[in-house]
Amino acid sequence: MTSNANPSSAQLLKQELQKLGKQPVGAELEHSSEQLRQLYAGCSDVVFRPFLIGGQTNAFLLYIDGLSDAEAIEKSIIAPLMQVQMQPSAAEGLPKLVSQTITVSSTKPVTTFAQVMEAVANGMPVLLRDQEAGGVAFGLPQWEKRTIEEPGAESGIRGPREGFTETLRVNTSMLRRIIKSPLLKLEMMTIGEYTQTNVAIAYIKGLADETLIEETRARLSRIRIDGILESGNIEELIEDSPWSPFPQMMNTERPDVVAAALLEGRAAILIEGTPFVLVAPITFFSLLQTPEDYYQRFMVSTFIRWLRYMFLLMSLLLPSLYVAVLTYHQEMVPGSLLVSMATAREPVPFPALIEALIMEITFEALREAGIRLPKQVGAAVSIVGALVIGQAAVQAGLVSAPMVIVVAITGIASFMMPRYIAGIAVRLMRFPLIMLAGTFGLLGIMLGIIAIVLHMCSIRSLGVPYLSTLATFKGRELKDVLIRGPLWMMDERPRLTGDSDAIRQAPGQMPGPQHGGE
Amino acid sequence: MIARLMRLSLLLPLFALLSGCWDRIELNDLLLVTALAFDQEKGQVVTTVQFLLPRSQTAVGGTGGGSPAAKQTSVRAGKGYNVADALSKLQRKLPRKLFWGQCKVFIFGEELAKSGIRDELDFLIRHPQPRERSYMFVSRGKAADMLEVYPPLERSSAEVLRELSDMRIGYKVTLQELNMKLKGESRAVALPLVSILQPNKTADPFQTISYIHGTAIFHKDRKVGDLSEKVSQGLLWLLNEVNEFTVTFPIGDSNRLVSISPIKAKVKLIPYIKGDQWTMTVRVEAQGDMVENDSNWNPTSEKLLDQMDRAFEKEVKRYIDLAANDIQHRLKTDVIGFGTAYHRKYPKHWKQVEDRWDEQFQQIKVVTKVHARILRTGNVSNPGGLPEEEIKQK
Numbered sequence: 001m002t003s004n005a006n007p008s009s010a011q012l013l014k015q016e017l018q019k020l021g022k023q024p025v026g027a028e029l030e031h032s033s034e035q036l037r038q039l040y041a042g043c044s045d046v047v048f049r050p051f052l053i054g055g056q057t058n059a060f061l062l063y064i065d066g067l068s069d070a071e072a073i074e075k076s077i078i079a080p081l082m083q084v085q086m087q088p089s090a091a092e093g094l095p096k097l098v099s100q101t102i103t104v105s106s107t108k109p110v111t112t113f114a115q116v117m118e119a120v121a122n123g124m125p126v127l128l129r130d131q132e133a134g135g136v137a138f139g140l141p142q143w144e145k146r147t148i149e150e151p152g153a154e155s156g157i158r159g160p161r162e163g164f165t166e167t168l169r170v171n172t173s174m175l176r177r178i179i180k181s182p183l184l185k186l187e188m189m190t191i192g193e194y195t196q197t198n199v200a201i202a203y204i205k206g207l208a209d210e211t212l213i214e215e216t217r218a219r220l221s222r223i224r225i226d227g228i229l230e231s232g233n234i235e236e237l238i239e240d241s242p243w244s245p246f247p248q249m250m251n252t253e254r255p256d257v258v259a260a261a262l263l264e265g266r267a268a269i270l271i272e273g274t275p276f277v278l279v280a281p282i283t284f285f286s287l288l289q290t291p292e293d294y295y296q297r298f299m300v301s302t303f304i305r306w307l308r309y310m311f312l313l314m315s316l317l318l319p320s321l322y323v324a325v326l327t328y329h330q331e332m333v334p335g336s337l338l339v340s341m342a343t344a345r346e347p348v349p350f351p352a353l354i355e356a357l358i359m360e361i362t363f364e365a366l367r368e369a370g371i372r373l374p375k376q377v378g379a380a381v382s383i384v385g386a387l388v389i390g391q392a393a394v395q396a397g398l399v400s401a402p403m404v405i406v407v408a409i410t411g412i413a414s415f416m417m418p419r420y421i422a423g424i425a426v427r428l429m430r431f432p433l434i435m436l437a438g439t440f441g442l443l444g445i446m447l448g449i450i451a452i453v454l455h456m457c458s459i460r461s462l463g464v465p466y467l468s469t470l471a472t473f474k475g476r477e478l479k480d481v482l483i484r485g486p487l488w489m490m491d492e493r494p495r496l497t498g499d500s501d502a503i504r505q506a507p508g509q510m511p512g513p514q515h516g517g518e
Numbered sequence: 519m520i521a522r523l524m525r526l527s528l529l530l531p532l533f534a535l536l537s538g539c540w541d542r543i544e545l546n547d548l549l550l551v552t553a554l555a556f557d558q559e560k561g562q563v564v565t566t567v568q569f570l571l572p573r574s575q576t577a578v579g580g581t582g583g584g585s586p587a588a589k590q591t592s593v594r595a596g597k598g599y600n601v602a603d604a605l606s607k608l609q610r611k612l613p614r615k616l617f618w619g620q621c622k623v624f625i626f627g628e629e630l631a632k633s634g635i636r637d638e639l640d641f642l643i644r645h646p647q648p649r650e651r652s653y654m655f656v657s658r659g660k661a662a663d664m665l666e667v668y669p670p671l672e673r674s675s676a677e678v679l680r681e682l683s684d685m686r687i688g689y690k691v692t693l694q695e696l697n698m699k700l701k702g703e704s705r706a707v708a709l710p711l712v713s714i715l716q717p718n719k720t721a722d723p724f725q726t727i728s729y730i731h732g733t734a735i736f737h738k739d740r741k742v743g744d745l746s747e748k749v750s751q752g753l754l755w756l757l758n759e760v761n762e763f764t765v766t767f768p769i770g771d772s773n774r775l776v777s778i779s780p781i782k783a784k785v786k787l788i789p790y791i792k793g794d795q796w797t798m799t800v801r802v803e804a805q806g807d808m809v810e811n812d813s814n815w816n817p818t819s820e821k822l823l824d825q826m827d828r829a830f831e832k833e834v835k836r837y838i839d840l841a842a843n844d845i846q847h848r849l850k851t852d853v854i855g856f857g858t859a860y861h862r863k864y865p866k867h868w869k870q871v872e873d874r875w876d877e878q879f880q881q882i883k884v885v886t887k888v889h890a891r892i893l894r895t896g897n898v899s900n901p902g903g904l905p906e907e908e909i910k911q912k
Contacts, residue, residue, distance in 0.1 A: 243520050327542045331619025331647070338620055339673065342545050343572040351544050435531075438542070 014193070021114030029058050029130035035113070036062060046120070053097070053129065054084040062116070063125035069142035073125050076103045077138060081127075094129055094136050106139030121196060145170065151253035151275070153420060156292045163253040164275035168198050171255075171270050171277065175202060178259040183207075186270075189220060191234070195227035198272040199234070202258070207265040207493070207501055212281070215462060216267050231276040234269060241459040245428050247421040248461040250286060251276040257291050263504070264493050267462075281462035281496055283469060285481045287422035288312065293484050301484035308416055315413035316426050319356045320437035320445050322406045326352040328441030340402075347397035353438030355399050359407040360430065362389050367411070464496050486510070549614035552591060553676030555661035556638050557627035559597065563638070565604040566595040566662035567616065568676055591674040593665045601641040618647035623676040624654050624693065625712065627661035631734060631741035636700075639739065643697055650694040653683050656734035656741060658713040664728040667714060670721070678727045679712060685762065689733055689754060700739060703857035703868075704875060707736045708753060711744060737851040737876075745844065752841025755834065756800065756854045758785040765806070767833035769826055774813035778806040778830060778892060787859045791867055796882045798856055800842070804834055804890040811901050814910050818899040821912060823892060830890040842884045852879045 007015070020039065025032050033048070040046040043064075050060040061077065080101045098107055108124070110116050111134040116126050123141025148170070151163030164171045172186050187201045199220060203213050219238040228234055231251055239248045252258060253275045258268045261279045269278040288308055293301040325332055326341065333341065348355060366385040370378050389407075393399045410430070417423030429452055436444030459466045469477040477494050479485035488509040492502050555566040568591050596608025609616055624642060626635050642648050657664050669678045683690040689710045691699075699707040711734045717726035733745040733753060745753060754760055764779035783804040790797045808817060815822045845853060857875055861868040871878040900909055 243523060326545050330543075330545060330548060330617060331649070335620045335622070335677075336673075338545075339550065339570055339572065342548070342550060342570070345545050346572050348546070351542075441542075 021112060021117065023113055024111050025113060025116060025128065025134050027131055027133045029060070029128060032128060033060055036116070039113070039117070049078065051078060051082055053081045055082070058130040059127060061125050061127050062120055063140075064120055064123065067121075067123035067141060067143050068125050069140045072104070072140050072142075073138075076140075077125065077127065094127070094132055094134070097129075098127075098136050102138070104138040104140060108137045108139070110135050110137050118190075118196070122198075148174075154252065154254050154257075154291075154418075156290065156295075158295045159291050160254070160256050162255065164255060164270075164277060166273050166275055168200060168270055168272040171275070172200055172202070174255040175258060175262075175268075175270075178255055179204065179262060184262065187217070189217075191220065191223050192225055192227040195229070197228040199228070200270040202262060202268040202270060204262050204265070207263065208267055209265065209496065212265075212462060212496070213267055216269070216280070220269070228271060228273075230274045231269065231271045231278050234271060235278055240461060240463070244455065244459050245425045246284065246456065246459065246466065247287065247419070247425060248280070248282070248459060248466065250279040250282045250419060251421070252279060253277070254291060260291065260294070265496055265501075281460075281464035283461065283464065284422075284456060284466050285469065287419045288417065290418040294487070298484050298486045305484055308418070311413035311416045312426060315410050315416070315423070316429055317433065317445065317449075318406055318410045318413070319360060319430060320433040320448070321442075322403070323352045323356045323434055324437035324441045324445055327438060341400070344400040344402050348400045349397075350399075351438070352403075353434065355403050356406075356434050356438070357431075359389065359399055359403055360410075360434065363407050363411050364427070468496075469494070543615065547614055548617040549612055551616055551618055551621040552674045553623035553625065553665055553679075554618075554621055555625040555627065555657070555665050556601070556630050556635070557661050558630040558633060562597050562599060563601055563604050563630070564595055564597045564662065565601060565608055566593055566665055567608065568593045568665040568674055570673065589668045591665075591668060591676075593662065595662060601638050618645065619649070621648060621676075622652040622680050624648075624652060625661040625664050625679075626654070626656045626709075628657060628659055628741070630661070631656050631736070634739045635736070636739040639693075639697060639700070642693055648693065651692045653680055654691050654693055654696050654709055655679060655712045655730075656709045657728070658711060658731070663714060664712055667724045667726050667728060669727040670725055675728050679730070682730055683710065689730075689750065689757070689759060700736070702855075703861050703872075704852035704855065704879070705738050706851045706853045708733045708745070708757075708853040709736060710734075735845070735849050735851050735853055737849075742851055743849045745841070745849075748837075749841045749844045752837040752839075753845065753853070755783065755785060755802065755838045756787075756841055758783075760785070760804070763806075764809070765830065765833055765837075766810075767829050769813055769815065769829045772813060775810070776808065776813060776826060776829070777810040779809045781806040783834075787854075787856065789856070789859045789863050791860075791864055796860070796878065798859070798882050798884050800838055800884060800886045802834060802838070802886070802888040802890070804830070804888065805893050807894040808892055808896050811895075814901050814904055814908055816900055816909050816911050817892065817895045819911055822910065827891055830892060831888040834888045834890055835886045838886045838888075839884070842886070846880055846882070846884070850876060850880055852876070856882060 017039075020035070033050075037048065045065045047063055047065050048060055049062075050058065053059045059081070061073065063073065080103065081097075084097070084101050095109065108119065110119055110126060115137075116135065119126050119137035123143060124137040124139055126135050126137045128135040145167045146165045148162045148165055150161045154163070162174065164174065175186070176184065181204070183205045185201075185203055185205050189199050189201070190196045191199050201213065201216055201220065216238075220234070223234070223237050225233070225237070235247075235249050235251070236242065241248060250257075250261075258277050258279060262268060266279055266281060269280070271277070289305070293305060296304075326345075330338060345352075350358070362385075366381060366389070369381045370385075373381055389399075390404055394401045394404055414423045414427050417426065429448075433445060433448045436448045438444075440447065453467075456467050457465070457471045465472045468474065469481050474495065476492065480490060480494065488511065491505055491507045493504045495502065549567075550570040550572070551567045552570055553568040555568075557564040557566065571590055571592055594608060594611055596604045596606075596611065598604030598607050605616065624638075626638065630638070643650070655664075664679075665675060667675050669675050672678045672681065689708060691707065691709050696707055696709070699705075710730045711732040712728045713731045714728050715726045717723060732747050733750040734741050735743050735745060751763070754763075760781055760783040762779075763781040763783075764777055765781055766775050766777040768774065769776055781804055783802060785803075786801040788799040788801060790799060811817060815826065817823050817826060842854070845851065852875065856879060857868075860871075900906075
């Protein structure tokens with residue numbers, strides 16, 4: 001309220017910009033060029049190029065250096081316009097002129113200053129002509145972009161190698177290359193007061209529930225923010241349960257993952273400037289799946305999936321179980337194992353709880369250091385880590401060898417989560433569980449697990465229950481959760497919300513000799 | 519709801535401070551008891567615990583220079599009016615808390631066994647820590663002596679006893695079973711009897727083990743007698759606990775020996791009452807592989823094998839009859855479980871004899887019916903090391 005009564009200069013500027021944006025570009029070139037020059041005052045990268053069309057009419061071209069293809073502008077816009085002989089009258093207007101002389105493939109009329117600004121910012125040069133209201137924007141964007149590379153965070157053995165880049169257009173083109181049907185829709189919107197980031201909602205019409213897309217659209221358009229720098233910004237602003245440690249959207253760098261999600265009726269949000277695409281709605285189990293699960297033989301995938309579930313539990317529970325058993329339930333350990341643990345613990349000065357916390361925190365620190373450091377130094381960290389927390393600490397009697405083993409296994413287990421965000425959420429849960437284990441023993445762990453499961457049951461991803469298929473039990477969909485069913489058995493799509501087209505393939509496609517030949 | 523969650527999460531660090539409370543106990547503060555022995559001394563009970571020394575093991579593993587059988591256990595004793603009293607006095611002499619969760623061996627001394635083990639048993643089943651599946655033994659002589667030795671193999675003499683029991687060469691009774699049997703129909707139980715093995719000539723005087731050597735028979739909670747090792751084997755047959763046995767018996771007129779091992783046997787007690795005559799049929803199905811044949815008989819000959827089978831049967835029957843006779847007429851205590859068998863089949867008759875079961879038990883006629891078979895003859899069929907002519911083929 002106070003800001004309205006006494007607006008700051010930034011707000012004044014914003015208001016002014018908005019006011020200008022709504023104005024149409026007038027017929028008087030002098031005036032509008034003056035307005036634009038004022039607008040872009042201080043922007044050294046904005047180029048104003050006045051010239052005469054056919055040697056008679058004043059015109060000028062406005063673009064941002066580095067965002068548009070200067071060579072093409074010269075060849076396909078300025079040169080033909082300057083050499084044009086017959087000029088259509090002002091009444092017939094620019095469109096006629098453009099259609100006669102300009103060889104640029106994509107053009108778009110602009111009428112207001114807002115449209116001009118948008119076009120220019122997206123690398124489209126804008127042409128304004130004297131005596132005529134409005135102008136034309138040409139689709140000649142060209143800027144430096146990263147080449148398509150293999151995604152670093154999601155490597156695999158089998159499957160496509162290409163990953164998304166920072167350029168939205170490239171990313172959408174990659175999706176379109178996979179899903180060629182015109183039913184793949186890519187809705188555009190811009191988010192961010194200053195960054196004006198382009199965001200695309202991708203979905204397949206008919207497969208994705210209409211209400212789902214509407215909800216996504218509504219949530220995105222509610223965002224009022226200075227800038228969007230990464231998909232994480234958007235994720236935080238549109239997720240269902242912001243107070244949860246669990247990610248409610250999946251991010252991926254791989255077009256095949258997004259395509260698979262779209263084919264299951266999910267929506268994807270592509271954001272300019274980041275290779276990470278958001279996928280929603282998801283369930284917790286989709287965070288435990290890799291695209292490779294579907295490219296390998298199903299038995300292998302099922303085995304690996306179970307391995308993953310096992311190690312998920314391990315990464316969550318192993319240290320706390322160790323602490324609980326060692327401090328409360330010594331009778332549960334087989335005798336000889338207890339003796340060797342007792343022997344190893346004999347010189348350790350700390351209680352098991354403190355020992356576990358020290359080791360876990362050290363491990364987390366090493367992991368974080370390993371990520372942030374340059375690659376050349378990263379190796380040093382792991383050497384120091386292995387020597388210091390492994391060998392030396394045990395020999396010095398600061399920690400016991402079994403604890404080092406427990407922490408190491410836990411670490412490996414948490415790296416087995418195919419999605420980094422899921423792994424880190426589980427890692428975070430580990431600490432309260434260790435505390436509970438050190439306070440109430442197995443009872444505490446049980447309480448902790450109950451709390452976690454309750455929480456997971458209560459959260460949703462874009463309206464879909466997080467533990468869907470298990471909590472809101474869907475027996476038919478277990479074939480893609482407990483196991484990875486053979487492709488020829490998975491005839492139905494997972495049901496997310498509402499009733500969508502359930503059948504995804506013809507039934508009875510199990511291959512065999514009776515299907516071939518003849 | 520969110521604010522409440524936040525406030526709740528602020529409480530979480532307090533758990534760390536709480537961890538000193540409740541019944542948390544660090545492994546370093548526990549005394550890992552491996553065995554407990556009960557003895558009687560001038561009307562008081564002496565409890566002796568054997569516990570592990572966690573530190574000495576690192577020394578052995580670390581340098582490798584230590585003696586191969588360094589002592590890994592130690593013992594300490596406490597005396598009191600009853601077990602709890604004695605243990606509380608013992609605890610005063612120990613810097614760490616007695617922990618019974620890993621104690622799997624309890625030994626009653628001879629003298630105490632004779633005067634009754636009920637008090638001790640009550641403590642063991644009442645206390646939450648001792649395991650119901652721990653093994654019970656009776657010692658020849660003082661029970662504490664069984665714990666004083668340290669074995670060349672295994673960590674402790676208690677572990678040796680446990681391993682020996684697990685091999686089922688001797689009889690194995692758990693705390694739970696002991697309690698159930700003493701409460702059961704015949705109110706009698708057989709416990710393995712342990713004594714100390716004479717140490718090797720070259721070994722240190724205490725570097726030996728205690729081992730299972732016979733059976734102690736309890737009537738009510740008192741020890742009434744022992745079974746020799748041979749009779750104990752017969753008892754195992756009667757109890758259907760035959761496993762990993764080797765039976766050796768003579769065949770033919772030459773009385774050369776044949777050994778069968780391992781024996782697999784099924785023993786069924788079939789009670790029968792006709793008029794005043796109570797009969798117990800012990801039906802045995804036994805089979806095993808030939809491991810030694812000292813005779814010159816060729817076991818692949820059907821006729822000879824059949825004779826061997828008969829000899830095998832005879833030997834088994836001899837074992838069983840010996841044990842049944844000894845238990846029935848010398849000890850007069852039903853540790854075999856005849857009472858249970860009769861109770862199940864003849865509940866009405868049982869009611870009549872319940873009060874005087876011990877007398878009735880002696881009247882029962884035991885009929886042993888054995889069907890034994892040699893299954894395989896081992897790697898060779900002919901007797902080893904004999905020229906062809908000397909082998910008896912028929």
